[in-house]
Amino acid sequence: DTGVSQDPRHKITKRGQNVTFRCDPISEHNRLYWYRQTLGQGPEFLTYFQNEAQLEKSRLLSDRFSAERPKGSFSTLEIQRTEQGDSAMYLCASSLPGSSYNEQFFGPGTRLTVL
Amino acid sequence: GQNIDQPTEMTATEGAIVQINCTYQTSGFNGLFWYQQHAGEAPTFLSYNVLDGLEEKGRFSSFLSRSKGYSYLLLKELQMKDSASYLCAVRDSNAGNMLTFGGGTRLMVKP
Numbered sequence: 001d002t003g004v005s006q007d008p009r010h011k012i013t014k015r016g017q018n019v020t021f022r023c024d025p026i027s028e029h030n031r032l033y034w035y036r037q038t039l040g041q042g043p044e045f046l047t048y049f050q051n052e053a054q055l056e057k058s059r060l061l062s063d064r065f066s067a068e069r070p071k072g073s074f075s076t077l078e079i080q081r082t083e084q085g086d087s088a089m090y091l092c093a094s095s096l097p098g099s100s101y102n103e104q105f106f107g108p109g110t111r112l113t114v115l
Numbered sequence: 116g117q118n119i120d121q122p123t124e125m126t127a128t129e130g131a132i133v134q135i136n137c138t139y140q141t142s143g144f145n146g147l148f149w150y151q152q153h154a155g156e157a158p159t160f161l162s163y164n165v166l167d168g169l170e171e172k173g174r175f176s177s178f179l180s181r182s183k184g185y186s187y188l189l190l191k192e193l194q195m196k197d198s199a200s201y202l203c204a205v206r207d208s209n210a211g212n213m214l215t216f217g218g219g220t221r222l223m224v225k226p
Contacts, residue, residue: 004157033213033214035216040123040218040219040221041218041219042119042202042204042216042217042218042219043158043202043214043216044216045213045214045215048211048213055211056210056211056213091157091158101146101148101160101163102146102212103148103160103163104160104214105160106150106157106158106159107157108156108157109157
């Protein structure tokens, strides 16, 4: 069990550029979640997948944000035309329904800085 | 919607006991989680309550009262490494079983 991994760990970009982040969940976990966390706040839900299906999207997820999980394994989160307000830590988590607590296991996050 | 409140910051002394409270309002309560998050790191799972009462795991215990919309995390025999943010999160069956997190309580343990 290698845990949830995310790539890159840090990304610095200029306003207006597009960025893409990758998340590899724990194998066999069929649910995958994306959150955004700003300094001093708790994670805010963005979207989640069950297998390859995107089942829920937060109002926080503007049209500039898109997430995919094409084969039900890894997922990507793309932000188009980045804005300074997009600067945050982007966390990915995975879970396995039916496990003891169905708790979510978090990856180390991708810290995005938009200049 | 959901509303989760917890204190922003707390300070305690090494070796002491600290209680971190969390109150919540949700339409389809389906469990409450506590996570620990060290600065710059991912949240890690600490405890889960879905029924009323106390769940104990070593130095950490978590309590839930569903009728009051209230939970607390109790940390005993505090160690310096317990300095971290503690996140209360509620799962809502009316919202796809997603987690909604509180803002977190930053705990500072002093010698």
